[in-house]
Amino acid sequence: MKENVWDKIANIYAKKKYFGRSLFEEEKKILNKLIKKDELILDAGCGAGRHVRFLSSKGFSVVGLDYSKKMIFNAKKLMNGLYVIGDIRELPFKDSVFDTTICLGNTIGSVEDVEIFLEKIINEMKRVTKNNLIIEFRSNGKKEIRRIGNKKYEVKTWKIEEVKNILSSLNLKFKIIKGKMLANSYFFYALCDLKNKK
Known part of the structure; x- marks a missing residue:
């Protein structure tokens, strides 16, 4: 993950409330359905x-983790809460700490x-989650160049079959839930049940 790209984008991203607004509405519906009280x-x-x-x-206890120091700085400015600078490739938490982990957008x-x-x-x-993972992927199976302001960043996309x-x-x-079409690709969600083994 290229920290300098996200640190450069962070201030623009925090100020622009419209980024992915329709996608965020969809994500909220999914979270409302799947996350239980007291998690x-x-x-x-x-x-x-x-x-x-x-x-x-909504009354949930949430820990936010991000690789970008500036994203975390902006998140804290927007709402006081528990935020951690860290890498999702090596999470700085003990085993089974969280009831649910979300990884969206x-x-x-x-x-x-x-x-x-x-x-x-x-x-x-x-490893760090007891019950459920909710992971969002962008579809179409190739890399896309995205832009926020005048800053470019690369996003890998997947086909549903690859993720399955x-x-x-x-x-x-x-289970997989297909979501919104946005630009030339759509999003889909992998809902993983960790309590009930395959």
Whole structure:
């Protein structure tokens, strides 16, 4: 993950409330359905903290983690909360700390060399989580160049079958929900049930 890119984007990203607004509405519906009361939640790749703010407003205990120091700085300015600077490839938490871990938006696709690290990332999230993983992927199976302001960043995308094969190889019980079309690709969600083994 290229920290300098995200640190450069952080201030623009935090100020622009419209980024992915329709996608965020969809994510909120999914979170409302799937997350139970009294859960401790990890938002892995929290960015400027919009999911942390949303879940906190619903009464959940949430920890936001991001690789970018400036994203975390902006998240803290927008809402006081528990934020950690860290890498989703090597989470700085003990085993089974969280009830649910969410990893939404372009987080997974923005990890540097994600093709090499995807299984490790999912295993790390699984390691720190007791009940459920909610992981969002962008579709179409290639890399896309995205832009925020005048800053470019690269996002890896996947085909649903690729993700199904990876999750199956990790012996995860999961279901896939297809989500919104955005620009020239759509998002989909892998909902992994860690309580009930495959």
